[in-house]
Amino acid sequence: MTLPSTAREVHLASRPEGFPTPENFDLVEVPLPEIAEGRLLVRNLVMSVDPYMRGRMGLGKSYVAPYGIGEALTGGAVGEVVASEAPGFEVGDTVLHGLGWREYSAVDAAEATKVDPRTAPVGAYLGVLGMPGMTAYAGLLDVASFKEGDVVFVSGAAGAVGQVAGQVARLRGAARVIGSAGSDAKVKYLVDELGFDAAFNYKDGPVGELLHRAAPDGIDVYFDNVGGEHLEAAIDSATTFGRIALCGSIANYNTSTPTGPRNLGLAVGKRLTLRGFLVKDHEHLREQFVREVGGWIASDELRYQETVTEGIDRAPAAFIGMLRGENVGKALVTL
Template sequence: MITPTKTRQIVLASRPQGWPTPENFRLETIELPAPADGQVVVANHYMSVDPYMRGRMNDVKSYAPPFQVDRPLDGAAVGEVIVSASPDVHIGQIVLHGLGWREHAVVPATAVTVVDAVAAPESAYLSVLGMTGLTAYAGLMAAARFRPGDTVFVSGAAGAVGSLVGQIAKLSGAARVIGSAGSPAKVARLRELGFDAAFNYHDGPVADQLRAAAPDGIDVYFDNVGGDHLEAAIDSLNNGGHVALCGAISQYNSTEPPAAPRNLALAIGKQLTLQGFLVGGHRDLMPEFHEKVVGWLADGSLRWDETVRKGLDAAPQAFIDLLAGANTGKMVVRL
């Protein structure tokens, strides 16, 4: 393979105010540097766009450093090593790393993970076999303290994480799994994936629809949305219930403070546990997670969806569309 001398990348052109727009991004062509000792050059095949990236576009302190204006964005990507200056990673290997939003990445060999592209499609390592899958598993099992027999409610349930949470709960012995989504097609897909009930949050108040779907209450709420979904879940949670706070996508582009939840005082009398979590704090669960997921994938009991956009040029709009709920399953960009 001929190593290119130039490559393209997406940089943050400006910080969004509210919803991101295409003008917040800029496509640049740059010289591709040669790798230093211990580095590899990766031709990216797939890159991930994720909701958490919206928070990194703000210049505020958080669990992940903010993106810098006029600098390339980053995120999970998978691709082929085309140049190696490391004895540990070889040309032709498929690797997972953290320098997406560009067609080629120069990465320390210590910062890549070699993956088996024969055992599973490359994009699976950005989704069901990667941090997305571990987020679903760790959030349900560790943060939400799931127990067989629980009734589980998942918001944003047709998304990359939510769709896996519901299936893992069912496969692990949940009595009932309920999901919310934003379109009739997504609701239908949740039922195909084995959710016992699903509703479109555009069809009426979330609290009313959740009560109808779970008349005996819920024991676990996996929160990807925040706002009115969290308020509804607090209403429906049984005494001693658990909430895994994974995301709050309903608030990421807000310019005003959220109005909900307004019923947080109920958490006292119900003795609820609301547990925020980050997937990086649960890497110890990766072997357990991987063993179970590989088995479920092999026997067909776990299914995963992805929405694929083509070309680096499409990445900014893919990210904007992700925040608007245009994806079913994992949103990835094929480069």
């Protein structure tokens, strides 16, 4: 295979204020990276756009270091090894790594994981069988201590994490699974395709009222992808000893005036557990996750969608679109 002499990558041009705009990104043509010993040259096939990247574009408090202005962005990607200076990796291997947002990446072999494109489509390693799927699994089982018979509420339910969280709850024997999402089409997808018992469009009215209508007897578990008004509604509807997994608060990612729950005081009398988590702390569940969720996908008991945008030049638009809710399931960019 003849390699090109240059390749394109996306740089952060400026830090977004509020919602990112295309002007915050630059598409830059750079020489193909050279690879030193221990590294792989990877031609990327697909890359991920994720909400946490918004945090890294600013300078606020985030759990990951900010991206540098004028530097290439990073993130999950899967690609084909086109040159290898590392033992154990051959040209033609498919690898998962963290240097997305570029057509070719020079990856430290220690940071690359081989994946099998015959077991699952490459995009699945960034979605349902990758970081978001694992987040859903760990958040529900480890963090919210889900148990059979729980009534479970998932926000951001039609997204990458949410679509898995709700279905794991259903398949593990939840009494009732309720989802919220930002469009009627997503609500229909949750109920008709994913087997949620009830779902609502949170733009239809106060979330507290919509949730109360969907779960009149309250919720035992809340998987929080959204924060703000959703979290307040969940605290209000939580049953005694209810458990809340704080996964993300996307309602507050693009604003300088974040909203928080005003009713935290209720958590005392209800003896609620609210627990934040990061997926990386739950690696002990990985094998079980791959086996169980992989099995459900194979038997068609767990379904998922991806929203795929083509071309690295459209990666910023895919990212902005994801933040605005244009994706159903995992937002991916093919390169």
